[in-house]
Amino acid sequence: MADVYKDDFLYVGKDYKRRDGPEKAAGTATYAADITLPNSLFAKVMTCPWAHAKIKKMDTSKAEKLEGVVDILRFDDPRIKGKMLNSSWNHPFVAYLTENVEHLKEMLPDEGFYDGEELGVVILAESENICEEAMDLVEVEWEQLPFILDPEDALKDDAYVYFPGRKTMQGNGNEIDGCFFNMGDVEKAFRESDAVWTVPVAEPMINWVSAEMPTCSCTWESENLTIYAHSQVPYELGLFTADNLGIPQSKVKVISPFSGGTFGERSFVQHFNDQGIAYIAAMLSKQHGRPVKFYINRADQFRTGRSQCYMHGEIKIGANKDGKINAVSIKNFTSFQRAGLWITGSAYAGYDHFTDNTCVPNVKMEGRCAVTSQPPGWWFRCEQNIGCYNLNIVNSEVAHKFGLDPIDVAIKNNGYEGEDVDHLYKIAAEHGLPTTDSLKACIATGKKAFKWDEKLHADGAKKLPNGRYHGIGFVWDHAWNDNVNTITVGLALNQDGSVNIIGQRDDLGTNDRTSYSQLAAECIGIPYEMVNYRCTDTYLPMQLKNPGGSMGIISQSRGIMRAAKKLRAEIFAKAESLKVLNGIKADEMDLKEGYVFEAKNPSNRIHISEVAATCLPYAAQPWGVSCKGSIMVYDTNVTKRKWGYPDGGTRPRFARQCHFLEIEVDPDTGEIFMGDLVTVNDVGVVISPKSCKGQGYGGAMQGLGRAYSEEYIYDKTYGVLLNPDLQEYKIVTMLDFENAESYLEESHNCGGEWGCGGIGEDVATLIPCILTDAVRNALGVSITEQPITPDKILKALGKVK
Amino acid sequence: MKNFKQYYPTTVDEAAKILKENPNDTYICAGGTDIIGVMKDFILPTYPTALVSLDRIPGLKEIKEEGGFLTIGAMVPLEDIATNDLIKSKYACLAEAAARTASPHLRESGTIGGNLCQMTRCWYFRHNNDQFHCLRKGGDTCYALTGDARFHSIFGLTKMCAAVNPSDTAPAMVVLDAKVVTNKREFGIEELWGFAVPGSTKLEHDEIITCFKIPAFSGKSCFYKAAIRKTIDFPIVNGACAITASGDVKICVNAVALSPHRCKEAEAVVKGQTITESLAEKAGDEAAKKATVIEGTGTTNEYKIQMMKGIIKKVVLGCK
Amino acid sequence: MTEKKNKKKSLGEISRREFLIDAGIVLGSTAAVGTAALASSCGGKTETVTSTVTKDGPSKTVTTTVTDVVEKLVPLSCTEDGQWVIDFKVNGKRFVEIVEPNETLHHLLHEKLGFKSIKTFCSRGGCGSCSVLIDGRPILSCMTFASSVHGKEIWTAEGIATEMPALIDAYVDNECMQCGYCTPGFIVTAAALLKRNSDPTTDEIREALAGNLCRCGTYPVHIPAVKEAAKALKGGR
Structure with a gap:
């Protein structure tokens, strides 16, 4: 078994003590769900109780009277009415998934098309218990409408049509997409086969069941918004939220501390559970001058989204x-x-x-x-x-x-x-x-x-x-x-020669704090212990990508290598200007195990800290001695x-x-x-x-x-x-x-x-x-x-x- | 959770008095692992207004053997039953049933009294916000009959409710011939259950179980549970068999009907016979003769009949 | 009740008598919610005790005024509003809190007292992530009323990490955490097991941890981790 590889790697391929291990084991690692900001209010949204239903009448008067209820945001409230999800979205993140982008869902509609769809009303209250009690007091008269559960049924000619007249629809109007492919001649091949048979197949709908539930807390400092979110794509979440609020993205900082499981769920930024809760929490927080925590409970987490279609x-x-x-x-x-x-x-x-x-x-x-x-x-x-x-x-x-x-x-x-x-x-x-x-x-x-x-x-x-x-x-x-992610990563050299990896990435549990440090150490040529990685917020818009999650190593390794090459060039140039190592030129130098040395004569060496210590002018810059490169990673041309x-x-x-x-x-x-x-x-x-x-x-x-x-x-x-x-x-x-x-x-x-x-x-x-x-x-x-x-x-x- | 009035009486009489003075929507809280979920999900038509906790009443948490009986206090955690050496050696099916209940954590809080008196797990009954206002809640429909009844009753739709009793310890207590001791009376455990709203026992509102008495047992007993998962799960079907030293046979299965289901036909097959695989299979076949299927519109519960047969076979063979 | 014996006193099972005569406690000035009636007995040593205002809403830590010192357990008592005054210990530190009947232990510990190791995963008793030790037993705090812990000794993963560093080390060495959200629940449960059984077998470990869900699927490595921890703890660590 080629289990642990490597003689020629110094750091890659070795087991180091997991860097986030002790705090995760002791429970001191903080997740978005653990964060309740001081003086915070709580928000909860109604969900559609039926497979397809419209609100005929909604009476929120009893809920309004409940002590501890601070605000009630109804679907017909001017603050939200007509507000669309993804209102002016044009980011390539979605564009690369499909050309079929059409905006049509209201953030807080009055009609739900599946059991669990968020709609109707958001309750803002002093506690989660009060939110729930108030929600129980909201009286709704529902008009139950036809529904279909099986996609094959939905394709039948006489099937109920959910969204008549939409241009993306084919067939009877329910058909949204298809995958048609043909290679060779299957009919001929069947005739020539020893046996031909047909098997039924079925896969159930399943859920990610990320351990931490969808949640976010929003707070404002003057014009600046900070969002603590359980998000796999905090950068995109910030982009969406800024867009929805009509403020520059530069004023929104998303902090994604540790994440309690993501598995793709928390990259579902088009969904109300990400974008919707962040926008409404931010809006209500601004209005009431207090932080707002929006939470989705487990039942609603199941009902509002799933990870595999039936x-x-x-x-x-x-x-x-x-x-x-x-x-x-x-x-x-x-x-x-x-x-x-x-x-x-x-x-x-x-x-x-x-x-x-x-x-x-x-x-x-x-x-x-x-x-x-x-x-x-x-x-x-x-x-x-x-x-x-x-x-x-x-x-x-x-x-x-x-x-x-x-x-x-x-x-x-x-x-x-x-x-x-x-x-x-x-x-x-x-x-x-x-x-x-x-x-x-x-x-x-x-x-x-x-x-x-x-x-x-x-x-x-x-x-x-x-x-x-x-x-x-x-x-x-x-x-x-x-993998085809675009990433931007910085490597910042500190004056003692240690290096910070700069690039926000949500923690997926894959031990990236350790493994990216190993990668960077290998690429730069400094000891593993001298590299650290702990970026959790989006204020620095450098992103190690998450969609493609655990395949991310492909993008990240290439990005880090590219940045490391630039950093090494900076270090060698600096060493040359310092006239150390007997005055050799930058292109005669190498860097390994933390020492800058003459490639042809390794004993002629100095420690990287001696070079880095002179980098104060660089360190004063925003990036220190930094390198960044935005690359399309899948570039092997095959x-x-x-x-x-x-x-x-x-x-x-x-x-x-x-x-x-x-x-x-x-x-x-x-x-x-x-x-x-x-x-x-x-x-x-x-x-x-x-x-x-x-x-x-x-x-x-x-x-x-x-x-x-x-x-x-x-x-x-x-x-x-x-x-x-x-x-x-x-x-x-x-x-x-x-x-x-x-x-x-x-x-x-x-x-x-x-x-x-x-x-x-x-x-x-x-x-x-x-x-x-x-x-x-x-x-x-x-x-x-x-x-x-x-x-x-x-x-x-x-x-x- | 909405707020409510909470009581911590220190005697059974005091608890009974509180219950009597609060006739509506007041519930007894033992380990809390059932009622807290019921309250978090707003399951009941009217929200509980008060809970009477038995936690601070001394004397309800003892296991002792005296006067020809094993006495188990109503508030004994299931984990203590599962790990009790006396019960493991002499009342094996009960120890095994307790050990297979729920999860280790729930067994630490959950009590034997609570496990035997819990509300049904029917997913229509349990749906949030009383969305399915079913028979059991005073409505006029059992939604399982037109819906997905894969975990529902195969024995007689008592009053047309298709829910099942989900207790793992119940069949073991039945085959061990346990007696229920309350603040009012003492009776055989099979009398405990019945169609009740919304619970599943025939106890009066101010009646509190203090302990269970199991006659000293020296035969063989066996418990088996089948579920989707091997832990943190309610039974699809479970069952127990006990054969006393004198040859009396008791077989009981659960999660097949509104109450634990005693299989007298199967007992008759086994009684006095040498236990063989074919005898055990025959016992299962007999027990299944009166079973019925709910087709519904989802997965039918027909497989539960075969599962019950298999479980009876296993528990009978386990007493060999 | 069949009490389980334990050798090490620090975790969870200090005897009732020891608890009662433990260092005296200070009652916070929580008069705002009507606790003056509590200051029933005075004298003795002083100790700082945290109290928080417990009405629904933003939890405000009340600065404790060292006024009244009681050596005895404050009796379980109910305020006029139906709240409970409870006296309990977390990780060896004594607290007197006023809690609502509908308040779960999870809410009390996580939201008010700041023990963030207690996670909400299912919030219905089905996952083990909110486990704490109560008098040595691994208990689900989401399915426990806060009022029920009066007079009890609670340990959370934070406290266990201090008391049983060998367990944390073994968990880190075996990488028993991926996203890490459920890990403190495993730590609490494993600690309960190791206190009862200093040399657990593979099956005993699996059975003991059977109530802890891990969506990342780290299950296989918990077994060697607990065994290593057991070995280290027996070696005196």
Whole structure:
């Protein structure tokens, strides 16, 4: 196992004591939810109690009389009436997601299109309890309107149309987006295949369940606004809020202290839960001259947004007995709801994991996305859930159909753009990149750690003495090895030679305070202990990017390297001007382990502090000795396309990942008991091994929840969410796994500096399908609709009709 | 949470007196883990106006063995039952049931009395702000019947309410033949439950359980719980079986009906027989004969019938 | 009630008698909310005690005036407004507070007294993130009325970090935190376990921590961390 890499790196690849560890463990790390500013007021918003309803009449008089209620902001109040979310938004952050931007949602409307939509009234009071009591006193007469929960139903000709006449709509008017793709000739390939069959697929709606709930506190000092927010994109939040308030962005500072889980949820800045609460809190704070804390409780956090749309559909597969997949034809229906903008990313393509990672030559996709009364969706750790799921359902189906080892099926079909793996690594070679077969390397490591060959048996063939069936499962995909973020990072040299990384970034829990310091130390050539990173506010508009979260290492490593080169040049120039080191020129110098030295004669050296100490004129400048560079990071020139779906392009990924799971299934009760779990990720280059592995098993825990226990459950008669709490929406616990281990491979073949890549997003995204594969091995039956709960197991076993 | 009047009586009589003087919307608070959630979510049609805490009444937190009975105070935390050596060795199904209830933290606060008297977890009943004003709250509809009843009743829609009793300790207490001792009377535990609004017991308003008495038990007993998760979860179905040294068999399952469901048909199958896998399966099959399905419009609860059969099989085999 | 024995006194389980004769306390000048009736007995040593105005609204710390000193536990008493006057300890420091009936322990500790380690994750008793030790038991402060802790000894993660640094070290070394929001809840629960069981097995650790949710999925590394902490604590740390 290439576990901890490196002889030639001094700091990268080593485990350092996690810098935010002690304060997080002791609970002294402060999160936005922990912050209640002195003299603060509290704000709470009403939510739509029905799937689709309009306020006919609202009486707030009783609430107004309640002691402790300070203000009541009704939807018909001139202060908010007509105010739109994203009112004059034109930032490229959204533009790169879609060209289909249309502004149409009021910040505080009188009509809700899904259970939980924020509307009606905001209560401002002296305490959270008073807010809740006042909200209970608001009397509303609702007009309940038609609703649809299933996207397929919403596409029917006679379906109720939510937003008639909108220009972005297709078909009957509910169809907001689609993903249509065709490569090769699937029909011909089906005719030529040994077997052709169709499987139903379904993925439930799920939620990020970030531990900290959406919240923000706003306070003004004269004309300057400070927002303490649980936000993954504080810079964008400041931009939106300034825009909504009509003040310069320079007057808004967003402080995102530690974040209690984000997973993409807190980058959903188009949503009321980010932009809306910040604007209303800021407005009310200004008016009342007191800080305002706006909070969303857990039930509303569930009801107002979700991280994966409900998807169902089917996949038709054509394959040969040797495991070669000839064709796949995918039909997916996904649900959509607007969050303030029509961002149609929720149709997230379901085909491209075939085109990007396999040699399957014939691929067809028909993905249709329709408006339903389910809350708006946004990325959860990654938006690729459906694509990963489709790829691995097919891999699993083919293996079990022909009695093959799913690992062999994976190796047989690994490739790129319909051609085999040689084609892929030929492209790598053309760009001077390594040509290691990453999938084979990951599989070798994983098989050994998991003892795959010892555990492998025919489907349904192993009943244990405890009466349960034993099964093992496998999934694979590419590594998350590319990224397209623009970042701006500064490296400021202090007079003692230590360096501050300047670049706001929300804490995602990925140990960036440690790993970015390692990166910077490596790039600059000073000891790790001399670098620090702790930017939490947006006053310095330098941004290490968060969307793309844990893949951020690709952007950040390149940005930090670029800045480090400039800093080193500054230091060498200064050293030259000081005439130290026997008066050598800047281009004869090197910097390593904190010493500036003559490259050809390392013993001729001085400590960096001796140079830095003379930098007072620079240090007096805003940046000190600083470097900054704004770069598009994905610049290896091997991509054929830009981000965005669907435009028919593909992108080669040279690194892979694969995972292994062992389970036991109780045929009497339908319960699943987890056994060994092994994750293997080719991350290119490991920066911080423990943190990297943490993303591996951590992602696996999240992924298992998606596969096994998590789902939104709606009442279909009323369209109301039945389980918006952590008792009934079940994320996995300490007892829902048995033994999890993470392994890392280093192919140096991802998009970051030295070929480093991400790991945070991919395991959680890829893992869910592994349970389907393992259940099939245990029981010999196919359950392709997740989550795999006892009812589905018992049904598949024929014990329930 | 709205505010309310709070009492900390120091005797049972004082508590009963407060309850009697406050006939409306006054609730007993034991560990608080149920009622606090009910109040935070504004679940009830009328908000509780007062809580009477039993926390400061001495003598309700004892476990002792005397006079041929194991006596467990109503306020004993579930964790103490789960970890009590006496209970673990002689009343295994009760210790196991307590250990599988909720989560470790909830077991530290949650009491045996509270666990047996808790309100149902029906997600229509529990929906915030009394949005589904159901039968149990004085309405005229059981929303589960037209909705998603995947966790609802498979035994008789008592008064047409499809909710189930979610207690994990209840089936163990039933098979161990526990007696309930209140400030007013003593009765068999199966008499405790019934359709009541909004709770689930037949206790009078000013009736307070002080302890449970379990006859000394020297046979074998077993408890099993199936849930979506392995912890922090209510049962989909749970069950217990106890076979006394003299051969008496009691089997009870829960989360299948409004009250814990005694499986007398299954008991008859097992009684006097040598326990084998096929006998255990037959017991489950017998118990399932009267079970009914709610189709609803979501996932049906039909799988719960098979699950119950599986659990009866397991708990019977566990008494082998 | 079956009291659990503990060897180390500092965490959570100082005996009732010790509590009563512990250093005398000072009652804050909280007359604004009607607590004059409390100053029932005087004399003895002095100690600073924090009090906060407890009506709903901005919490204002009242500057304590060293006037009355009582050695005994202030009796649980109810004000005319139905509030409770409670006397309790947090991390070894004594507090006398006036609380509303509908006030949770979480609100009292986190919002009024500033113990920020106590996190709101589910706020319905389903996640363990708001755990505190009350008389040695890991209890969910979001599902506990503030009024119920009268006479009790509470420890939060902040206090445990001071008393059991080996536990914090083991958690940091194993990177048991990612976003870190749930971590203090794990620390509290692990401390409760280690106080009861100085050498827990893997299964015992898993069972003990089974009520703590971690969305980042750090579960696997808590097991070695608790074992390492147990070892270090036995070694006298």
